[in-house]
Amino acid sequence: MNESPQLYLLDGSSYIYRAYYGIRDVATADGTPTNAVYGFTRMLLGLLQEHRPDYLAVVFDRPREETFRREIYPEYKAHREAMPEDLPPQIAAIRQVLQALQIPSLEAPGFEADDVIATLARRYAAEGIEVTVVTGDKDLMQIVDDKIFLLDTMKDTRSGPKEVLERFGVPPELVADVLGLAGDTSDNIPGVPGIGEKTAAELVQRFGSLEDVLKWTNLVNGRKRRENLQAHADQARLSKTLATLRDDVPLESSLVELERQSPNLTDLIPLLRQLEFEALEIVFTPPPPGVVEIYSDGSGRDSGPGGYGVVLRYGEHEKELSGFEPVATSQRMELIAAIRGLEALNKPQTVRLYSDSQYLVRGMSDWIDGWVRDGRLETPGALANQDLWQQLLALSRQHKIHWEWVRGHAGHPFNERCDKLAKRAAEEGVQAAGADRDQGAVPEEEVAEPVAPVSLAALRLEPSLVEEDVDFESENDGQLKLC
Secondary structure, three states: OOOOOEEEEEEHHHHHHHHHHHOOOOEOOOOOEOHHHHHHHHHHHHHHHHHOOOEEEEEOOOOHHHOHHHHHOOOOOOOOOOOOOOOHHHHHHHHHHHHHHOOOEEOOOOOOHHHHHHHHHHHHHOOOOEEEEEOOOHHHHHHOOOOEEEEEOOOOEEEOHHHHHHHHOOOHHHHHHHHHHHOEHHHOEOOOOOOOHHHHHHHHHHHOOHHHHHHOHHHOOOHHHHHHHHHOHHHHHHHHHHHOOOOOOOOOOOHHHHEOOOOOHHHHHHHHHHOOOHHHHHHHOOOOOOOEEEEEEEEEOOOEEEEEEEEEEEOOEEEEEEEEEEEEOHHHHHHHHHHHHHHOOOOOOEEEEEEOOHHHHHHHHHHHHHHHHHOOOOOOOOOOOHHHHHHHHHHHOOOEEEEEEOOOOOOOHHHHHHHHHHHHHHHHHHHHHHHHHHHOOOOHHHOOOOOOOOOOOOOOOOOOOOOOOOOOOOOOOOOOOOO
């Protein structure tokens, strides 16, 4: 278990562009574009929910015309297209969201976001903090070490020294040497003509550094390559300077100022409504007093492996549950998810259970009484998933439950969160089961583990449940696959 405090530094500009191009055609009723704001906010919330950092800051770029790199090389990033005209107003709104979330936004005159990130990462890593830089920018690989990692949330990859070596062929401290020789077309860093990244890595591996490559140019294979290295030696040095991240940016912020804070709901909720992000309000709106909310989802294939994901909310607290079943259909996983959520309650509660499975919700809202009356719930083989329906009925009698359907995969933050938990649990369960079979350690049918109950004994809950009608498609006996 990792006990080091966790600092996450988010490359704000990278996140904004990913959000802007990743989500299109989102606007308010009056036509104001909000796709970048919505995408950024969704991605940020996912990061907070999944990783729960102790400290966090979002770092932004200054206009590139104001950075020291443009002073020493006016063509730096000169070929990049101007920002889309509908993006600057959205950046202003993103800053408002961050302010309401009480997440610090940082930038430094004369420097780029990467320099600020490098400065903070190395400063606090030296103090024993584990730093994760959230970015897709390869340039930041040069600051990776045993305390500094990169996280690409779009690709769900985490990079340490090993991954940097695999990517560049050199350790992190030599990445700038490779970029000095190869250049970087995205930043308009020239490098040495005729030398690509692979060749640059081979040269740095062989000679040890950019300076040593230039010193021993006469030993480099290929006449044209030797000539280019000799003719463009100063350009290579300049390129390395441009590619090297500064870690001496004068910053006054302290670690205490980066500590996670609770959102300022007085500002946040009206802002979300102004942006027409009503679906995100639920993330910051606690359950009604006296109510436990359970969101559940299952993921499975016909007679294949499956996973479940559950989020319990009570007061200001949340709890995630997930697990794996080696043999399960999608229907069974939906029922198992609800069972695991209810099993986590250790005393009678007033519950609102949300699921995108009509099979589950209609089964427990409409059909279960009929199954009890006509004996099908107890008659062996009379119902599909009979064992799970019996468990659900027994659990439902311990609590006051309202079963509520939510439309799946339609932007509902908790439904999508449960879906992600379920799919990840299924993938990890398959991998673990395969490894165990290879080692002859654990039989496949014993891979799943019981979920430990969550203690809610300290809560004083009193019933205050508001019933809501939900429309469903017509169903005869509840045995069709509706989930």
